[in-house]
Amino acid sequence: MTAYQAAADRLADAAPGARQAAVDDLVALGEADPELRQPVTDTICAWLCTDAAEDAERRAALRSLADRLRPGDTPAWDGIGVDLSGARLVDADFSGCRLDGAAFADTRFHGATAFDGATFDGDAAFQRAVFDGDAGFTGARFEGDAELGRTRFRGRADFTGVVFAGMAWFGRGTDTWWEDDEAWETVEDIDPAPWDELNEDDPDWPVAVLIEDYQDWEEGGDGARFAGDASFRDARFDGPAWFYNARFGARATFAGARFAGRVNLEQPAVDLTGAHWIGDTEDGESVWPLGWTVRPAAGGDVVPDESVAPYTRQLASTDPAVRAEGLQALARLGDDRPELRQRVVDTLCAFLRIPVPFDLRAPGRTAEQSALLRLRDEAQRLLASRLRPGQWPDMDLFLCGATLVDFDLRGCAAGYADFTGAQFHGTTRLDGSRFDRAVFTLDGPGGHATFHGDVTFDAEPPDHVVLHGVPSP
Structure with a gap:
């Protein structure tokens, strides 16, 4: 048995209390023999992915490893990749580290997490990871693709000054594999973090599908979720910046950001002051929030769009009165300009996709909470009123993952309606509504909608939805 095998064993x-000494032995072997550095890293990472380690041991072992991946007084271990998929990490600090490959899919990050100044030389996989505390990536460099699909940030997420040299993916969190991919052999071992989000049952989003199942980037359900403030200030996106179906629950700034590829960023609360786009359309057309535009259109500064007045991005305000004015401005804009109606509907849907930050089932509400629910109710009523006969025909609804309270679409008509993963609270009325196509799941039980209260349909409830209340008829 080699010294490395003995140390790994x-x-x-x-036993608890002796594990750090074993980690130190492994690290010492890696220090002495560069050929052992990747195997040593793999062994420590594999141990961190088990349930054996206590929190203090996790911190110490991760610190020992990260210190070797961070340039400092001693030469760093170069060309090392880490695979901590599914691990539970406490106060993880990879600041300043250089990682050849990084796999953090389904990882649970507890406490404060730091990747500030880190360099990811290969692709970095964070899909479906959960950051329970603040997450810092300031000044980091992603030389390959940054895969953050359906990642959940429950604290602040700081990507200030980050360089994304490849694709910055904050869309769906589903892996797409070829039929003969070896990953299918272990797909059952993937253990996503519990979907314990406020007001939401687990939609059971799929973790992997055949590559031909999704033909477009827009398919596949919910994107990344930001519960706290999110900063991409002065970030540089050299490839596509994909935030389709991402949800921002607080302030989200892209001020001073530089975009070089396709952009999908339709969320109404996003700030793009001082941002710039060079006009690359190779991967498809870009989507900006209503109220922002690029001047000149072929590539230039991202500036406020005066052509959509009286809407002047009021939904980005934190003042409920200003946001209420914005809803009325959107209604007038759509009434007066039919060519903008779908964009207005998209903006209302994006507003309703913002997570509700308090428990809807808890007794008693603050004045601020009541004001927020009134705003959301007004957005729902505005949407429904414009979908009734004689108003705005042939609109599509994109309410994937939305939280809807006492949603009343009686007598409404629309083209395509996406309710995958939506959470319906209170009493829902869908009787008398007509959709060219309505989806409540992702072609099966995955991504299903949940009705937390009573609901009325014209016919039998859609397959696979979850019903907590009483369906009618």
Whole structure:
């Protein structure tokens, strides 16, 4: 048995209190022999992905490893990749580290997490990861693709000054594999973090599909979720910046950001002051929030769009009265300009996709909470009123993952209606509504909508939806 194998066995078999010594032995072997550095890293990462380690041991082991991946007084371990998929990490600090490959899919980050100044030389996979505390990526560099599909940030997310040299993917969190991909052999081992989000049952989003199942980037359900403030200030996106179906629950700034590829950023609360887009359309057309535009259109500064007045991005305000004015401005804009109606509907849907930050089932509400629910109710009523006969025909609804309270679409008509993963609270009325096509799941039980209260349909409830209340008829 080699010294490395013996040290790896000691880590696997060590009792609490003796595990750090085993980690230190492994690290010492890596220090002495560069050929052992990747195997040592793999062994420590594999141990961190088990349930054996206590929190203090996790911190110490991760610190020992990260110190070797961070340039400092001693030469760093170069060309090392880490695979901590599914691990539970506490106060993880990879600041300043250089990682050849990084796999953090389904990882649970507890406490404060730091990747500030880190360099990811290969692709970085964070899909479906959950950051329970603040997450710092300031000044980091992603030299490959940054895969953050359906990642959940429950604290602040700071990507200030980050360079995304490849694709910055904050869309769906589903892996797409070829039929003969070896990953299918272990797909059952993937253990996504519990979907314990406020007011939401688990939609059971799929973790992987055949590559031909999704033909477009817009398919596949919910994107990344930001519960706290999100900053992409002065970030540089050299490839596509894809935030389709991402949800921002607080302030989101892209001020001073530089975009070079296709952009999908339709959320109404986003700030793009001082941003710039060079006009690359190779991957498809870009989508900006209503109220922002690019001047000149072929590539230039992202500036406020005066052509959509009286809407002047009021939904980005934190003042409920200003946001209420914005809803009325959107209604007038759509009434007066039929060519903008779908964009107005998209903006209302994006507003309703913002997570509700308090428990809808809790007794008693603050004045601020009541004001927010009134705003959301007004947006729902505005949407429904314009979908009734004689108003705005042939509109599509994109309410994937939306939280809807006492949603009343009686007598409404629309083209395509996406309710995948939507959370219906209170009493829902869908009787008398007509859709060319309405989807409540992702072609099966995955991504299903949930009705938390009573609901009325014209016919039997759609397959696979979850019903907590009483369906009618």
